[in-house]
Amino acid sequence: xxxxQCYLVIGLVLAVPMVAILAKEIWVxxxxxxxxxxxxxxxRSYVLVVLVTTILWPLFVPFILYEKWTSRRDxxxxxxxxxxxAPGKEDLVSSFTVEEIEAHEVVNDPLGGAxxxxxxxxxxxxxxxxxxxxxxxxxxxxxxxxxxxxxTQEQREGYVAVVDDGIGPFFETVNYRLEDQA
Numbered sequence: 001x002x003x004x005q006c007y008l009v010i011g012l013v014l015a016v017p018m019v020a021i022l023a024k025e026i027w028v029x030x031x032x033x034x035x036x037x038x039x040x041x042x043x044r045s046y047v048l049v050v051l052v053t054t055i056l057w058p059l060f061v062p063f064i065l066y067e068k069w070t071s072r073r074d075x076x077x078x079x080x081x082x083x084x085x086a087p088g089k090e091d092l093v094s095s096f097t098v099e100e101i102e103a104h105e106v107v108n109d110p111l112g113g114a115x116x117x118x119x120x121x122x123x124x125x126x127x128x129x130x131x132x133x134x135x136x137x138x139x140x141x142x143x144x145x146x147x148x149x150x151x152t153q154e155q156r157e158g159y160v161a162v163v164d165d166g167i168g169p170f171f172e173t174v175n176y177r178l179e180d181q182a
Contacts, residue, residue, distance in 0.1 A: 087167060
């Protein structure tokens with residue numbers, strides 16, 4: 001079989017899935033609008049896809065392979081980079097009572113833009129945090145330099161519940177990129 005015939009046969013074989021994909025996309029998009037294409041218009045679209053794919057299929061192969069390779073690589077990278085912040089035992093600084101924390105975190109805004117309460121506008125979030133704490137909880141402050149998924153270092157500080165030597169929920173009060181503070 002001559003090379004040009006092999007070339008065309010491969011193109012036709014690749015055109016079949018392309019036409020199937022095109023037909024499905026057309027059907028779904030037009031079904032939503034309750035319009036069906038005229039048979040002649042649909043046939044023209046399919047013939048055009050078959051001709052273009054049959055003749056230009058070598059141009060599509062590298063793009064398809066590249067897409068497959070990058071999607072797998074991106075998926076692996078995304079899974080490896082999905083890190084969710086949570087303070088660890090090594091990040092604990094010191095133990096506090098609720099009264100000590102609230103006395104330390106009272107917002108003193110001379111212009112009166114924030115309420116004179118612990119954590120200011122975040123006082124309701126703090127109260128909710130306290131109500132959701134399990135019994136027998138100790139509150140500790142934490143401070144950690146965290147590297148996020150974009151490889152940027154952040155300073156994170158706040159208060160965390162320690163229950164039975166385990167780390168529980170936390171209330172974050174400070175979060176900024178370290179390079180911003182230089």
